[in-house]
Amino acid sequence: MLNVGIIGCGSIARQRHAAEYFRNEHTNIQGVFDLSRPRAEAMANDFGGKVYETAEEMIADPDIDAVSVCVANAFHAPITIAALKSGKHVLCEKPMAITLKDCEDMLAAAKQSGKRLLIDHNQRLTLAHKKAKEILSSGELGRVISFSATFGHKGPEMWSADKSSNTWFFKKNTAAFGSMADLGIHKIDLMRYLIGGNVKNVFSRLATLDKKFSDGTPIEVDDNSVEILTFENGALGTITTSWTHYGEECNASTLYCEKGILKLYHDPKYALQVVYADGTKAHYELDRMQTNDDAQQTTSGVIDLFVDSILSGKPSVLDAEDILNSMRVVFACLDSAEKGRVVEL
Numbered sequence: 001m002l003n004v005g006i007i008g009c010g011s012i013a014r015q016r017h018a019a020e021y022f023r024n025e026h027t028n029i030q031g032v033f034d035l036s037r038p039r040a041e042a043m044a045n046d047f048g049g050k051v052y053e054t055a056e057e058m059i060a061d062p063d064i065d066a067v068s069v070c071v072a073n074a075f076h077a078p079i080t081i082a083a084l085k086s087g088k089h090v091l092c093e094k095p096m097a098i099t100l101k102d103c104e105d106m107l108a109a110a111k112q113s114g115k116r117l118l119i120d121h122n123q124r125l126t127l128a129h130k131k132a133k134e135i136l137s138s139g140e141l142g143r144v145i146s147f148s149a150t151f152g153h154k155g156p157e158m159w160s161a162d163k164s165s166n167t168w169f170f171k172k173n174t175a176a177f178g179s180m181a182d183l184g185i186h187k188i189d190l191m192r193y194l195i196g197g198n199v200k201n202v203f204s205r206l207a208t209l210d211k212k213f214s215d216g217t218p219i220e221v222d223d224n225s226v227e228i229l230t231f232e233n234g235a236l237g238t239i240t241t242s243w244t245h246y247g248e249e250c251n252a253s254t255l256y257c258e259k260g261i262l263k264l265y266h267d268p269k270y271a272l273q274v275v276y277a278d279g280t281k282a283h284y285e286l287d288r289m290q291t292n293d294d295a296q297q298t299t300s301g302v303i304d305l306f307v308d309s310i311l312s313g314k315p316s317v318l319d320a321e322d323i324l325n326s327m328r329v330v331f332a333c334l335d336s337a338e339k340g341r342v343v344e345l
Ligand SMILES: NC(=O)c1ccc[n+]([C@@H]2O[C@H](COP(=O)([O-])OP(=O)(O)OC[C@H]3O[C@@H](n4cnc5c(N)ncnc54)[C@H](O)[C@@H]3O)[C@@H](O)[C@H]2O)c1
Pocket: 007, 008, 009, 010, 011, 012, 013, 033, 034, 035, 036, 039, 055, 070, 071, 072, 073, 075, 093, 094, 095, 120, 121, 122, 159, 160, 161, 162, 182
């Protein structure tokens, strides 16, 4: 049995980490911590475990084997590194960290400690994305020539524990990034995973078009973005992100290949559709994309994978080493948006 601790008891901790640890037969929720004591108490009450006084107290507890880091982006790196140095396995939320150096330091700490470090890129685990990986790996559709992917919803202030237009997600000192890194990291990583290989260069445009703090001033980070990615293997495509898709979320990707088209999460019934070059079609009824509107966030499989990877010692698709290369693309996009030109990786 693994004793786990959860640091940060907001929306993702409650809907995914706590719920999935609670259902995993190999884990016991030993305790939780949040800067908001009432939030930590509510989670301990619902899922079990004690409430720690500080993150340091939990990290120093010899009874804890593994820690989930579910706090605001700016605190991912210090908490993750401290936990690894204290001999805990860590599952850290995305985006991995707010600087490239922090990401590299996290990975170095994992290597030094010999403990596992996984990053919660749940999109690699959805059934349609897994099936797409299988189809692309089989060579059935040939190579990916171009792609487009979108992740847009009505904004994190509708989802986060503090439902306020002054949420930490909108501030540079706590979030560091806006929609591009918050949502775009999912699609950047997914395209890297599905297409295979690394990104060669990027062009990115970030904009703050609509979101405002309660005093009417614009938020400090982007609420919309467009990225153009060129892969080393030649694949070219776009990623768009938005926190202003009011009314309906979009989490769809399309990969145009030599022998047909893969359409992911375009249709609520058929999560994956293949349109072959001759016009014939195949429809796969698999799963629904998890959305922020959806209370059914408890089946991502991320926790089970984290636990399996600790118990088996086998590599996993969410190991930080590969996710770090997706973060390199995020930092290149930020650089490109600032400089207004293409940035080579
Ligand atoms: N993998 C995904 O699909 C996904 C989805 C949503 C959020 N996330 C990520 O999860 C993280 C948390 O997001 P959320 O939506 O749960 O936010 P949230 O605002 O609902 O919860 C964050 C919680 O962390 C606490 N907190 C902040 N800093 C802390 C610190 N230093 N120590 C202890 N507690 C601290 C806050 O009090 C709050 O309760 C973010 O990095 C976000 O990007 C990932």
